Amino acid sequence: MGAFATLASVYNTPVATHGDVDLTDSKTTTGSRALNQFLASVELRAFKIAQAALRHEHDALDAVQDAMLQLARAYANRPAEEWRPLFYRILENRIRDMQRRRTVRARIMAWLPGQRDEDDEEPFDPMSQAQSEEVTPVRRLELDEAMAELEKALHDLPNRQRQAFLLRNLEGLDVAEVAAAMGCSEGSVKTHHFRALKALRARLGEFAT
Amino acid sequence: MSGGDEELSGFEKRTRAVLKESVTRIDARIRSRLNQARHAALAELEQPARRPFWRSFALAPAAGVVAAVVLAVVLWAPRPGQILPGSEGTASAVEDLDLVADGETFDLIEQEDGGFYEWAVAQADAGQAATS
Numbered sequence: 001m002g003a004f005a006t007l008a009s010v011y012n013t014p015v016a017t018h019g020d021v022d023l024t025d026s027k028t029t030t031g032s033r034a035l036n037q038f039l040a041s042v043e044l045r046a047f048k049i050a051q052a053a054l055r056h057e058h059d060a061l062d063a064v065q066d067a068m069l070q071l072a073r074a075y076a077n078r079p080a081e082e083w084r085p086l087f088y089r090i091l092e093n094r095i096r097d098m099q100r101r102r103t104v105r106a107r108i109m110a111w112l113p114g115q116r117d118e119d120d121e122e123p124f125d126p127m128s129q130a131q132s133e134e135v136t137p138v139r140r141l142e143l144d145e146a147m148a149e150l151e152k153a154l155h156d157l158p159n160r161q162r163q164a165f166l167l168r169n170l171e172g173l174d175v176a177e178v179a180a181a182m183g184c185s186e187g188s189v190k191t192h193h194f195r196a197l198k199a200l201r202a203r204l205g206e207f208a209t
Numbered sequence: 210m211s212g213g214d215e216e217l218s219g220f221e222k223r224t225r226a227v228l229k230e231s232v233t234r235i236d237a238r239i240r241s242r243l244n245q246a247r248h249a250a251l252a253e254l255e256q257p258a259r260r261p262f263w264r265s266f267a268l269a270p271a272a273g274v275v276a277a278v279v280l281a282v283v284l285w286a287p288r289p290g291q292i293l294p295g296s297e298g299t300a301s302a303v304e305d306l307d308l309v310a311d312g313e314t315f316d317l318i319e320q321e322d323g324g325f326y327e328w329a330v331a332q333a334d335a336g337q338a339a340t341s
Contacts (some may be wrong), residue, residue, distance in 0.1 A: 032254050039250065044232045062240070065246035072250040147231045150224060169221060201220055201231045202260040 035076055038083050039068055042171070046091055049166045052154045053095045054102075063098060067091040085180035088171065092163055092182070099159075152202045159195055160184075164192035165200070 028176045042066060042109035067090040075086050154162050160182070167178045168189075178193075 012336060029255075032251050036247065036251055037245045043247060044240070046233065047239060047243060048228065048232055057239070061242050061246070064243065065249065067245055068250035069253055071252040123240050143227075143234065143299075144288050146227050150227050151231075161282060169225045170232070197221060200224065204224075205220075 031076060035081055035083070038080060038087075039071075041067070042084065042087060045170050046087070048129075048170060049088075049163075050091060050095055051149055051158070052166060054098060054146055055151075055155050059098050059102075063091060063094040066094045070094075084171075084173065085177050088167060088181040089183060090171075096159065103163060113132060149204060150200075151201050157199055160188075160192045161199065162195035164189050165196035 011035045047060055048066065050063040051057060054060050054063065069088050070090050071083065075083065078086065154166070157165070163182055166174060166176055167173045167181055168175075169194055173181065175186045175189050176191045182192075
């Protein structure tokens with residue numbers, strides 16, 4: 001039995017939404033406090049979505065930070081109910097920009113033999129060794145394998161399929177919210193989501209028996 | 210619901226579980242970076258809105274505009290008694306032209322200074338008589 005199937009029985013209980021990071025500044029206004037709560041509620045999942053698309057930790061962090069800044073600058077005065085689809089729309093645009101830039105950079109680098117992309121190597125940070133939860137080594141290994149398989153499969157999906165799948169299954173948006181975030185019809189969302197599921201099943205199906 | 214649909218939803222449930230677990234296992238370094246990014250975004254929110262470059266001119270304080278006008282007047286207007294370059298003979302020439310063109314001036318000479326001319330002629334005649 002593969003790692004993906006092993007984890008199936010372990011994670012039937014829903015995972016609580018994290019709220020571990022809180023901003024307790026007395027000067028913070030009510031509006032910024034609401035925005036802070038919203039950003040704190042989505043930042044980890046947004047990072048995972050960006051990482052699945054970009055497969056690069058630093059770029060994923062940059063994309064999330066840019067999306068946060070743009071939301072604060074341009075849409076902080078909008079009703080809080082609109083923040084989630086707006087935020088993910090901004091994030092997806094940022095991810096797409098980074099993918100395009102990366103493509104251009106790769107073409108340029110191909111013309112320069114012997115050049116190395118410095119962004120591929122990050123300095124060692126001891127904080128990276130700290131884990132947020134206590135897990136046994138075996139479970140951690142299984143988790144790592146399952147996540148690696150799933151993340152690689154997600155990365156190989158077309159952008160729109162991956163976006164629809166992650167917004168539905170990771171962020172938990174309904175079809176209408178995903179449509180607003182993706183800027184397309186609900187029918188298109190259903191189609192992208194269905195195709196993503198089909199592709200993932202075809203790839204990971206052997207682990208799900 | 211068909212068996213295929215149930216199998217599909219089971220697969221979807223598993224993927225959701227793995228994805229959510231992966232979120233909870235994001236390490237402290239990434240969490241710290243995201244926290245910093247959030248604070249930066251909120252700091253941006255606290256700052257007053259920046260005006261575009263051109264709007265800063267349109268909404269310049271009136272006092273500044275008045276001060277600029279006064280300064281321009283002070284710099285360009287001639288000081289009292291100052292003769293601007295190239296204007297030395299211009300004023301007197303205009304005055305001469307006025308004198309020539311003004312018929313009243315000759316009338317005044319004839320009416321008020323007629324005695325002077327008579328005296329001058331008498332003096333001239335007396336001088337000639339003394340020398341002869």
